Amino acid sequence: MTSRNRAIVEVAADGKAIHLFVKFSPQEYYYQGVFKLVDYTYENDKDEKGNTRKEFIFRLRKVN
Numbered sequence: 095m096t097s098r099n100r101a102i103v104e105v106a107a108d109g110k111a112i113h114l115f116v117k118f119s120p121q122e123y124y125y126q127g128v129f130k131l132v133d134y135t136y137e138n139d140k141d142e143k144g145n146t147r148k149e150f151i152f153r154l155r156k157v158n
Contacts, residue, residue: 095150099150099152102131102134102152103131103134105131106130106131111128111129111130111157112128112129112130112131112154113125113127113128113129114126114127114128114129114154126156127156127157128156128157129154129155129156129157130154130155130157131152131153131154132153132154132155133152133153134150134151134152134153135150135151136148136149136150136151137149137151
């Protein structure tokens, strides 16, 4: 687990908010709001070249 992935899990365990931003372009990000971690899994997926790799899938739920 990379340090960025681990940070999501640790923040959730500490009960802190997760502020989600979506990257639209190299210099544009859109704020989506505050979320909490519901669950995460570690699965096989394909990268942009079609190679199989492992990736973390985080299930988030928006906090009102």
